[in-house]
Amino acid sequence: MTDSAHADDLVDWILRQALAHDDLGSLLTGFCERLNAAGLPVWRASLDLPTIDPSFRALTHKWWRDRPSAVGTFLHGPEQEQAFQRSVIHHLLANDLEVHRWQLEREASALGFDLLNELRDAGATDYVMRLITFGDGQSVVRGVAFSIATDRAGGFSETEIAQVMRFVPALGLAAYRVSAARTATNALSVYLGPSTARRVLDGEIRRGEGERIPATILFADLRGFTDFTEQADPLAVVARLDQHFEAIGDAVTARGGEILKFLGDGLLAVFPVADAEAQPCPACEAALRAAEDAIAANLRLNERHRISGGHNLDIDVALHFGDVVYGNVGASRRLDFTVIGRAVNEACRMESLCDALGRNIVLSETFAHRCARPTLKLGTFALRGLREPRSLYGIA
Numbered sequence: 001m002t003d004s005a006h007a008d009d010l011v012d013w014i015l016r017q018a019l020a021h022d023d024l025g026s027l028l029t030g031f032c033e034r035l036n037a038a039g040l041p042v043w044r045a046s047l048d049l050p051t052i053d054p055s056f057r058a059l060t061h062k063w064w065r066d067r068p069s070a071v072g073t074f075l076h077g078p079e080q081e082q083a084f085q086r087s088v089i090h091h092l093l094a095n096d097l098e099v100h101r102w103q104l105e106r107e108a109s110a111l112g113f114d115l116l117n118e119l120r121d122a123g124a125t126d127y128v129m130r131l132i133t134f135g136d137g138q139s140v141v142r143g144v145a146f147s148i149a150t151d152r153a154g155g156f157s158e159t160e161i162a163q164v165m166r167f168v169p170a171l172g173l174a175a176y177r178v179s180a181a182r183t184a185t186n187a188l189s190v191y192l193g194p195s196t197a198r199r200v201l202d203g204e205i206r207r208g209e210g211e212r213i214p215a216t217i218l219f220a221d222l223r224g225f226t227d228f229t230e231q232a233d234p235l236a237v238v239a240r241l242d243q244h245f246e247a248i249g250d251a252v253t254a255r256g257g258e259i260l261k262f263l264g265d266g267l268l269a270v271f272p273v274a275d276a277e278a279q280p281c282p283a284c285e286a287a288l289r290a291a292e293d294a295i296a297a298n299l300r301l302n303e304r305h306r307i308s309g310g311h312n313l314d315i316d317v318a319l320h321f322g323d324v325v326y327g328n329v330g331a332s333r334r335l336d337f338t339v340i341g342r343a344v345n346e347a348c349r350m351e352s353l354c355d356a357l358g359r360n361i362v363l364s365e366t367f368a369h370r371c372a373r374p375t376l377k378l379g380t381f382a383l384r385g386l387r388e389p390r391s392l393y394g395i396a
Contacts, residue, residue, distance in 0.1 A: 007163070010034055011170045018174030022181060024049075025061045025069055027174055031167070032063045040160055041152040043124060047171075048089060048145040049179050051186070057084075088113050089145045092131050099130045099165070103155050119149055126155025130165065132172035144175045193258040195272075196337045207335055210327020214276040215339060216283040216367070217322070218257060218269045218291060219347040220248050223314040223355060225265040232311070240305075241265060244313055247301050251293035255286040260338050266351075270324075270339055280372035284321060288371060288395075291317040291361050316354035320347040320364040349383035350392060359394050368393035 013034070017027050024047055032045045047061045060072040084090055091113070092100055102113075104120040104127055116127060126149060133143040148164055150156055188197035222244055229237050245267060249259050252269045261268040271283040271290075298315045306312060322343025328335045350362050357378055368375040374396040380389045 006038060007166060010038075010167060014167065014170040014174050018177045022178050024175060024178050025063075025071055027171075027178070028061050028063045029069055031171065032065070035164065036065065040164060041150045041156070042148050042164075043151040044119065044147075044149040046145075046147045047175060048147075049175060050142055051183060086112075086114065088115055088129055088147070089131070092129060092145075097131070099128065101161070102127045105153075105155065123151040124149045125152060126150050128156065128161055128164075130168055132168060132175070134172070134176050144172060144179070146171060146175075192337060193260060195258050196260065200337060204337075205328065205335070207328050207330060207332065210325040210329075212323060213326050214273045215322070215324045215326070215343070216271040216273055216281070216287045217318075217320045217324070217339070217343055217347045218252065218271070218287050219266065219318045219320075219344075219351050220269075220291070220294065221266040221316050221351050223316050224311070225313055228311045228313060240311075240313070243301055244298060244315070247297035248294040248315060251290045251297060254293065255290035256283075257287060257290055261336075266348075268339075268344070268347075270326075273321075279370050281321065281370035284319070284367055284370045285372055287319050288361075288363075288373065291319060295360050315360060316351050317361045318347045318351035318354070318364075319361065319367045320350065321366045321370055322346070322364075345385060346383065346390065349385065350390070352384075353381060353392065357392070357394070361395060363393040363395075365391045365393065 010031075014027070014031060017030065021027070028045060028047050032042050035042050043065050045063045048058055049060075050058050062070045062072070088100075092098070102116055103125070104116060105125045116124075119127060127147065128149075129145060129147040131143060131145055146168060148156075185197060185201060188200055192200065222241075225241075228240070232240070245262065248267055252259055252267075255271070257269045257271045259267060259269045269290075271287045273281070273283045294317065295315050298313075302312050302314070304310075320343055322341070324339040324341040324343050326339050328337055329340060330336045346364065350364060354360060354362055359378070362378065363371065363375060368377075375393040376396040378392045378394050380391045382389045
């Protein structure tokens with residue numbers, strides 16, 4: 001690509017794509033196809049970006065000239081960390097290199113990297129990786145690794161490599177723009193939940209701003225957790241709590257609910273209500289099934305710990321239906337996007353009676369009347385902080 005005008009056109013295309021789309025895979029594909037059309041013999045290319053995610057540490061986009069493109073994830077964990085220590089990216093980072101080239105036809109040193117051995121076995125003759133760093137270390141996305149490989153005999157020429165590197169700044173800016181937006185969305189979804197994250201990113205960020213909505217409320221709490229914390233190592237307590245929260249949380253999200261808050265050893269979730277007048281209520285059925293799924297998953301978890309001599313922790317769940325305010329509450333520079341209102345307080349108070357009633361699930365009267373399942377009135381009870389007693393129900 002010796003024509004300066006064509007090179008400028010490609011830079012413009014990269015920047016336009018980054019402004020118009022959030023798909024790095026499509027950006028990489030279009031970029032490589034244009035390089036090949038201009039006579040640069042790129043056979044494979046990749047973009048590797050670190051992420052802020054509790055499940056995986058990096059995202060990889062790969063393009064091949066003769067096979068479908070792919071997106072992969074690099075998980076957290078000891079095995080994955082060992083694999084990263086043997087990676088090409090780690091080699092550049094550890095040796096403070098910005099760019100490195102492996103001429104695979106003649107370099108025995110490639111044998112130290114599984115990836116390069118695989119590429120050479122598949123026909124690659126040359127491989128170049130470039131690290132692009134973002135900002136001064138305070139950026140939400142630290143950088144990106146970009147690589148190209150060819151299967152042409154003799155590999156790349158120095159001129160061809162220089163031509164490709166000319167586009168790296170534009171490609172880096174494009175990757176940063178897309179990745180920063182995606183990282184912000186993913187991080188907010190992890191900490192706030194996907195629905196709440198969308199609201200925050202849409203600009204619902206003013207304190208006191210909220211919406212009155214009908215909601216199905218699920219409040220879950222671990223019975224026996226206080227005794228467990230007095231006997232166990234604090235780190236073991238955190239690890240165990242995570243396991244039980246996962247059992248409950250996976251059940252809630254699988255049924256369409258959204259976790260709004262973790263409260264010590266408790267969890268508050270809501271289920272969207274499309275039609276407050278619908279009876280039976282689909283959101284109530286989803287919440288009830290989520291509660292049953294959570295209890296079943298927690299029983300399996302307790303069984304695994306029982307076999308190894310561990311402590312038993314049961315789940316109690318309160319289910320309620322009522323109006324709540326969904327929005328921002330907090331201090332001027334520290335807000336929480338959550339649901340507040342009398343219905344939330346009632347659900348919390350109801351859960352405290354599960355043990356005395358011998359039930360893992362208790363229902364409010366409004367929930368029971370909207371529920372498709374047969375229910376049984378358990379009695380009328382005074383709930384702390386509420387003027388009038390409340391009738392509570394269980395599944396018949």
